[in-house]
Amino acid sequence: MGEERKFTAVKGVKDILPDAVAVWREVERRAREQFALFGFREIVLPIFEKSGVFIKAVGEGTDIVQKEMYTFEDQGGESITLRPEGTASCVRAYIEHSMFHPPGNLTKLFYLGPMFRRERPQAGRYRQFFQIGAELFGAAEPAADADIIHLLHLFLGSIGVKSPKLLLNSLGDDKCRGPFKEALVEFLAKNRGHLCENCRERYEKNPLRVFDCKVEKCVELMKTAPTLDKHYCPECSAHFSKVRELLGRLGVPYELNPRMVRGLDYYNRTVFEVTAEGLGSQNSIAGGGRYDDLVKNSGGPAVPATGFAVGMERLVESIGAPLATDHGRPDVFVVYMNEAEEAACGLSAELRVGGVSVERLYKPTGFKNQFGKADKSGARYALIIGGDELAKKTAVIKDLSTGAQVETPFGSVAEFFKNGGGARPPAKP
Numbered sequence: 255m256g257e258e259r260k261f262t263a264v265k266g267v268k269d270i271l272p273d274a275v276a277v278w279r280e281v282e283r284r285a286r287e288q289f290a291l292f293g294f295r296e297i298v299l300p301i302f303e304k305s306g307v308f309i310k311a312v313g314e315g316t317d318i319v320q321k322e323m324y325t326f327e328d329q330g331g332e333s334i335t336l337r338p339e340g341t342a343s344c345v346r347a348y349i350e351h352s353m354f355h356p357p358g359n360l361t362k363l364f365y366l367g368p369m370f371r372r373e374r375p376q377a378g379r380y381r382q383f384f385q386i387g388a389e390l391f392g393a394a395e396p397a398a399d400a401d402i403i404h405l406l407h408l409f410l411g412s413i414g415v416k417s418p419k420l421l422l423n424s425l426g427d428d429k430c431r432g433p434f435k436e437a438l439v440e441f442l443a444k445n446r447g448h449l450c451e452n453c454r455e456r457y458e459k460n461p462l463r464v465f466d467c468k469v470e471k472c473v474e475l476m477k478t479a480p481t482l483d484k485h486y487c488p489e490c491s492a493h494f495s496k497v498r499e500l501l502g503r504l505g506v507p508y509e510l511n512p513r514m515v516r517g518l519d520y521y522n523r524t525v526f527e528v529t530a531e532g533l534g535s536q537n538s539i540a541g542g543g544r545y546d547d548l549v550k551n552s553g554g555p556a557v558p559a560t561g562f563a564v565g566m567e568r569l570v571e572s573i574g575a576p577l578a579t580d581h582g583r584p585d586v587f588v589v590y591m592n593e594a595e596e597a598a599c600g601l602s603a604e605l606r607v608g609g610v611s612v613e614r615l616y617k618p619t620g621f622k623n624q625f626g627k628a629d630k631s632g633a634r635y636a637l638i639i640g641g642d643e644l645a646k647k648t649a650v651i652k653d654l655s656t657g658a659q660v661e662t663p664f665g666s667v668a669e670f671f672k673n674g675g676g677a678r679p680p681a682k683p
C-alpha cells in the first residue's frame with residue numbers, strides 16, 4: 255500500500271466543530287454553575303496514568319479492563335493507560351494529595367475531559383468521548399447519595415434533557431453480596447449452556463458481571479436470574495430505603511432496576527444510571543454510584559465515596575430545545591471600499607482594543623456582497639465607509655436588525671461602542 259497522504263480521524267474518534275463547541279461550552283457553564291451550588295470544586299486530572307490505577311479500580315473482570323483500554327509501554331518501559339474513566343484517577347489524586355485530612359473532612363471534586371475506550375464504534379459510542387464527572391469523598395450517609403443524584407437531576411434539568419429516566423439499584427455490600435453470589439453462581443452453573451463463552455469463563459469468579467453482558471442469550475437468561483434485593487442485610491436495606499425516601503422528598507423521580515450492576519467493579523450499595531429518549535441503543539447519558547471501599551483498596555484510608563459521570567456526546571444529543579449559545583457573532587462588520595482600507599484597518603483595531611468584536615474582509619468586494627456577508631455573520635452593526643464617508647472622514651453605523659443608522663466622525667466611532675456595542679442603538683433616521 256502506498257503512503258497515506260490524506261488522513262482522516264481515527265475510527266470512533268470525532269472532531270467537535272465550532273457550532274457544537276458553542277453548545278458544549280454552554281453545557282459546561284451550566285454544569286459548573288450547578289456543581290458550585292453543591293460545593294464541588296474542579297480538579298484537572300492527567301489523561302494518562304500508570305495502568306495499575308485502572309486495572310485495580312475498575313476491575314480485572316470488566317470489559318473495560320479486559321478489552322477496551324488503550325495501554326502501551328512508554329520509552330521508559332512503564333505501562334501507561336489512556337484513562338477510560340475519571341473515578342480511578344480522582345481517587346489516586348485524592349490519596350496522593352492527602353485530601354482526606356483532617357479526618358471526617360468532606361471533599362467534593364468535579365472534572366471534565368476526554369476518556370478513551372476501545373469499544374466497537376456505533377452511533378453514540380465512541381473511542382474518545384468526553385465526561386463531566388463529580389466525586390464526593392467522606393460521607394457514608396444516604397443523604398450523600400441523594401444529594402449527588404439531586405445534583406445530577408438538577409443539572410440535566412438545567413439543560414433540558416428530553417425525558418431523562420433515572421434507574422436505581424443497590425448492590426449491597428460484601429456481607430449481603432456473599433450469600434447472593436452463591437445463589438447466583440448456582441443458577442449460572444445450572445444454566446451454563448445458555449451463557450456466552452466469555453461469561454462461562456468468568457461467572458464463577460465474578461458472577462455479577464454476567465448481568466452486564468450484552469450478548470443476547472446472556473441478557474435473556476439474566477431476566478430469570480435471582481436478584482440481590484432479596485438478600486440485603488439490614489444495614490444495606492435501611493440505607494437504600496433512606497436513599498429512596500430522600501429522593502422522594504427531593505422530588506427526584508426514579509425507577510428501580512434490580513438487575514443493574516454497572517460496568518465497573520468498584521461499586522457497593524447505591525448505583526444509578528440515567529437514560530434519555532431518542533438516542534437509540536446507546537441511551538445511557540450518565541451513570542454513577544457509591545464506592546465505599548475504593549479509597550482503602552487503592553492504598554488510602556477507609557473513606558466512603560459516591561459520584562457520577564455524564565457522557566457529553568450523548569448528553570448534547572439528548573437536549574430537547576436548542577440551547578442559547580454565543581455562536582461567535584461579531585458586534586460589528588466593517589463594510590468598506592478599497593480606498594478606505596487604511597481607515598477600516600485603523601477603526602477595526604481601535605474597536606478590538608476597546609473590547610468590541612469586529613469582522614471584515616481583507617480584500618473588500620462589492621457592497622452588496624459585503625452586506626450579505628455581514629448578515630450571514632450575525633453582526634449587530636455594520637460600520638460603512640464608502641467614498642462620501644471617506645472624504646468626510648466619517649463612517650455610517652447601521653443597526654442591522656432595525657435598519658436605523660447614524661453617521662459618526664472616525665474619532666467618535668469607538669466612543670459609540672464604548673460599552674461593548676449594542677448598549678445604545680442609534681436613533682431612527
Ligand code: HAM
Pocket residue numbers: 338339340341342371373378379380381382383384385387388389517518538539540541542543544560561562563564565566567568
Ligand atoms: P460509565 O457508566 O462507564 O461510568 O460512564 C458514564 C457515562 O459516560 C455513560 O453513561 C455514557 O454517557 C458515557 N460513555 C461511556 N462510554 C462511552 C462511549 N464509549 N462513548 C460515548 N459515551 C460513553 C463511569 O465512567 C464512572 N466513572 C462514573 C462514576 C463516577 N461512578 C462514580 N463516580
